[in-house]
Amino acid sequence: MLTIGRCGIAKQAFQKLAMGVGFFLVVASGPLIGSSLAQEGGAELKNDTAIDFHIPPQPLGSALNAFAVASGWQISASSELTKGTDSAGVVGNYSREQGLHNLLSGTGLTYRMDGQQMVTIERDASSGVVPGMMGAAGAGAAAGAVAAENADGAVMQNPQKPVKVPEIMVKDVKQRDDDTKSYVVEEANAATRTDTPVRDVPQSIQVITRKVLEEQRVFRVPDVLQNIAGVNPNSNPSGIFDSVLVRGFLLSNRNFYRNGLFDGTAGQLGSDTYNMQRIEMLKGPSAVLYGQGDPGGILNIVTRKPMPNPSYAGNVTLGNFNFYRSEIDATGPLNASKTLMYRLDVVGQKANTFIDYVSQDLVGIAPTVTWLMGSRTTLTVEADYLKRWSNNVNGVPAQGSVLPNINGELPRNLYVGLGDFDKNNRTSYRISYDLTHQFNNTWSIRNAYRYSQLEYDQLTASPGTLSVINQRILTRSGSNNASGLAREHHHDMITNLVGHFRIFEMDHTLLTGVEFRQDMVDPWVRTSNSVAPIDLFAPNYSFGLGTVTGTSSFKGDTKNAGLYLQDQIALLPNLKFMGGFRFDYIHQMQNLNWQAGSPQQTSDDTGISPRLGLVYQPIEPVSLYTSWMRGFSANAPGSFNPTGELFKPERSTQYEIGVKTFFLENRVSTTLAWYHLTRENLVTPDPDPARALQGFSVQTGEQRSQGIELDVTASLIAGWNIIASYAYTDAEVTQDNNPALLHKRLANVPYNKATIWSTYHFQEGALKGFGLGGGVYGYTRRNSSIFGPQVNDPGYVRVDTALYYDHDLPQGNWLGAKVLNMAVNLRNLLDQRYIVQSSNSTTAFQFAEPRTILATVGLQF
Template sequence: MFGTITTLCTRRQTQSRPGTCTSIHVLLCSLLLMLASHGSFVHAQEPSSTVSRSFAIAPQPLSSALLQFSDATQIEVLFDATIARDLQTQGVSGDYAPEEALRMLLQDTGLSYRTTSAGSVTLEQAAGLPIVPAPTVQSPPTEPTPQAVSRPAAQKSVKVPEIVVKDVRERDDDAQTYIAEESTTATRTDTPIRDVPQSIQVITRKVIEEQRTFRLQNTLENVSGINATESAASLYDSLIIRGFSATDRSYFRNGLLDPFAQFTASDTYNIRRLEVLKGPAAVLYGQGDPGGVINIVTNKPLPNAGYSANVTLGNFNFYRSELDATGPLNADKTVLYRLNVAGQKAGSFIDYANRDLAAIAPSITWLMSSRTTLTVEADYLRRWSNDPYGLPAQGTILPNLNGPIPRNRSVTLGDFSTFNRTSYRFGYDLTHQFNDKWSIRNAFRHTIVEDDKNNLYAGGFFLEPDERTFQRFQVLQPAVARRHANSMVTNVVGHIRFLEMDHTLLTGVELRQEKTDQFIFTSGSAPPLDLFAPNYSLSPLPFDGDRVSFQADNKTAAFYVQDQITLLPNLKFMGGLRFDYVHQSTQSTTASHASDNHAVSPRLGLVYQPIEPISLYTSWTKGFQPSSPSSFNPNGNLFKPERSTQYEVGMKTFLFDNRVSATLAWFHLTRENLLTPNPDPALALQGFSVQTGEQRSQGVELDVTAQITPGWNMITGYAYTDAEVTKDNDLSLVAKRLANVPYNKFTLWSTYHFQEGPLQGFGFGGGLFAYSSRNSTIFEGQVDMPGYIRADAALYYNRDLQKGNWLGAKGVNVALNIRNLLDQRYVATSYNGSSQFFFGEPRTVLATVGLRF
């Protein structure tokens, strides 16, 4: 295996960074050797089968009763749905040993059980009784059989291969483990990550909770190849994936485009997991940026009642509370609900840059039958903010005659600035399993985003020669700015056998519309600011410029098809094709424009598994992005869509009973048909362009998640990214590094929770986040931002409480998270690839107390 890693590394030859592959090799090998030193993972002690417990399981269908039994005892129960279909249990109530309680649940069902060597329980037909098969709703053929399942003791759940129960199990797993074995983002089917010929990383709920991250850009810092280009106090999520900016086309929510997520800075209060598919994803998601897509998977209702609440306090006047409630709404547990609520009153390390919010996300799931599920969900998010802008290079990166600029300095208009935004979402997700081979999903969401009337904000223009006076601009939105979007997708998935090969077929239709109803603004100069003696009591200057109005409409209709073929038991092929038709129209104060574009986007991939834990893969995929309808050639013709192409080779491993997941990838990604100024200076002055630009990004990425022992989790990643301009009419830009993309990025986060002894319940964790130097911009005024290493730390105490305590709670959780432990002063990023800069957060302390009911 180590030889294979070395071979993959040597395929990426670099003259200036010869140690890159060696570093990756050493990192992965060290991890594997550390794990191997244990001989095998230490399994947690299984609950005793002789110690009595209190049970209150009512008469109900056997499948749901076993879910409650497993949840109460932490014993894994494995069985096939065919033998439990339509069976009822008389339940069990009272104090019994788990083994006795299980026998009572199985009484008169015709089923018996046996205990495996791992301590789990497998159900089977009692001897002498025939098996009467019943219609089943099964997972895709890639779902392992009960005998092949091996899960950590801390993650026990009932193994029922029914779509609904399988989904419920996975929802619960995301809160208990760092490791994800499956993802729907890469294929729109339930495919094991090891069988996907493209790099995909998953951040589970457990990582979010243990790091106490509330913003996407903080959470996604754990993924290799992702960098932020906005301040942590900003109202926007602005990210770079594999060297290229992620715009509004890069964000999805439960598989549907979420075009306004970038503008509302999604909060993690109702996020179950984040899935990042790297590289062009047009084959399934249509027009977008070449770096990849980010799919936000939200919390869904669970069948067992559970309630939790927590309060977080921190420096910079940070106050936050959260509530999570879930459970059934009827006795049969066919109608389930989930309610997530968050409220936050917070400043930040930047003066006047507040981060207040109120959010609520209700959802209801109706298990209409064993084959049909309907989920209806909504969310409301309101942010009150004063969006910060960047500081000049002199005093942040470069020397300043007056000394360093304070980290808390704001260039806004102080209390005069407001930038408040509200988002509303409402949608449904309907799935139906026709039989054990074919299923259909139809999902829809409507989204509205509004900016308040009279939003006012300001930013910096340039620094005067005295290196203290900052000339500023100001922008006013005198009317409510409103945008709305509709997104609907219908997928049909089928599992067939053709020419002695297993196929997973996907066909889908997608319809979208994003519309800007009204956006009006006016701009002008703002009072200059002394960066070393600021006066925020100065009123905004009168606006004497014209009002600019803007409206836009973007409509998409698409059809796609995909086939996943098992050529041999250890050789899998994936091929897909999507056709998109895109209509765009814009209307401004001065002109109206419209355009129609279409594109065909393919993907091909191959996965070879020489042994079961290791997958070697290769893929080729293309993407596209329509040009703006207001951009024209001098002859008046519209430009062709921007195109992107990626070649990727890699290796994925799931080792030690799937307790170590690793992806090593080499990629080569090009972005073509970029607009550059017309080589004729006269035409360039008139705003005409030519479509000759090209940019390229290539590199190596490694992502590892692991449960090293029970209670010890780790997530780490390394990326070497070489991103530059390869073609441009301005020859001075060729070979320039793209802005905000470090050659090297390394992250490590690990936590350990004591499982027994006098320290049981206590835990600690920490991490390192390291970036090499980055280019601030490719244009005039470029400055190298120095690299930095940030250290974070955390302490935990989790305790189960005895029944009848005065709080009525099941458990209490306490956490202390410290970001930038050493309080380093560093520049985190340049503002959207400009020569203005944001400082990283100084030492930030968050204390959280939570209760579980």
């Protein structure tokens, strides 16, 4: 039976809560569950670091398998040696070597280190114990367990058969453990779909680890990404959408990925960090591996996975504006051999915001199971449910926010929607599997699939125009989902084959893969409605939608098949080449007004997307790189062309050079990059006003972004972590059929942005257990929109700070808990009033949140 801990009753109760009751409590009362601040089990950085082993008595083969998962060591043992032999197990805190010594005690076996993490099991000639004679099955298996000896008494070793978990799983366990302890990341899968060190990738990629998420206490992706150079928020912090600009260009719904699979729901729902392990941002066009998308980059969310050692944690966060949030995280093995593991993350949140009538209520649950099917095969099945109850946040007019208003400043809590009538409730469902198999030490295959569904129910009022005379009466228009819930369905499947081999004295890592994707929008009907104007300085929310003024309907289906090939070649030990391309075929169908009998439009597009890169390492810690890559994005078939021809896909091209460094035993990582990125074939309104009024467009637009970016992450000494960035971004319109738009700066992109966040936890002395943190985020002014009157959103500087206290609890306490965590986070400490984003230059300016205080209390078990 698995050992539960010092206080079995309390811990069993907590585990049951995590596995079942927790979700019910979240739904019933909102803030009942808390977030994991726990350090997870698994591979440690140092072999002499103590590990909490939970390996009960069992057959030696399965015990060694469980030990490999817990320690991160690769263990090889002859099947003849382990056959019929039982182990007494190992339970408690031991170093790796002591733990393995205890595991092998009495078996007649010992071990030999073949490296820092490679172990070979062999017979202990001095023990006098014959392997196979241990346990109930010992006598019958003794003959087969003893190694054969020749006439001279020499041992004739049988070929060794590995008794170990898949190497892929061992690396994943170590990575998950590292992500909870450090800001610095050495590998990121998103850039190459292979296990390639960041220093060997000729493209800028930045990773935000779990430790950053927990110490900054952020719950939304745009807030997390502010730590990265060249990434700017493009949504209201109280809204429901995840919208950011990367290198001047919007990250659309086609640029969000989860565990390497396309996630069509993330941008439209607002991802929550409760079950995120890390966030990877690959900058620049990435069609070579991911197909069509906007040119700024690819965002890949890596979710939390099962761990081999039991761990339970929970916390509760309280804040101003009636903010209540709680999470539970539970993980561990489901069987004695630890070949079946689970993880369960649950979140509940009940929260108002600084804007009147706008809430951020949510509930989420994410169960995951990993099955080690054999020594080289791993299967992970994952599900995710997230529901948000919120309102539409459309912003406020320029007069009173960034421009003077004759009536005075607009309050930050002003809401221009429908009050209690307004809603934008959204739900996502995801289920996926991820199957990996290693054929041998050089070839492996991965097949993964996800189905996701998004439901949304909207009733809203959008701002119209502000009265020029009194500057207080704002017209509005309304809309409603007349057909009830609108639904989207997304399917994505990838199959990757990776091989490592050597030709002509050069090492190759070859990736070839296929992807099949389908995105469907169920038929929906939406009405347009009249709405009473609103007085911005004396708002009246007693009126809902008025009479129906129009009806629209839509349905669509997009199918995508992609084939990609990539080779990473070590031309010399310090000179590495990367080359690849992808071919995509895309079929689109949409009907812009099917209810009215309009015909459906279809299009078929193809695209070839290459990438070439070179990395030179004059010394091991320094990588100089350069790359060229292209991307594409198919235009919708519903775009009207006066010639009757379909529009060509948008194309993007990027040139990038840079330097990456890893110093102080990889505790300090920096990336300095210069890039030149163009986006071509943009569809713009027809220059003929008469045809433009009919909805016709022409394909003549071009936009260009270029700049310099610096990203730094560091774990300098024990307890001290830093993440910092700087970006200079020059993004503008370079071609357009409207001369007035030429050289206009792209919206919401500052020339300069600089950020720094640092934390320090005292390791000894009277302050041991205490910690403090703080950060500064600075943006220069931005253009609100390239259209309409030119209005600049002023620059701003925001200061955040935090205090921490972590305390080891005494053994045998009534809760059975190991660690108490407490934290207080203050965002916008100086209560700066500023605009964080604008959707146009007249009526859609979004205030940033004022001073916000969050207090968190958590327990680790």
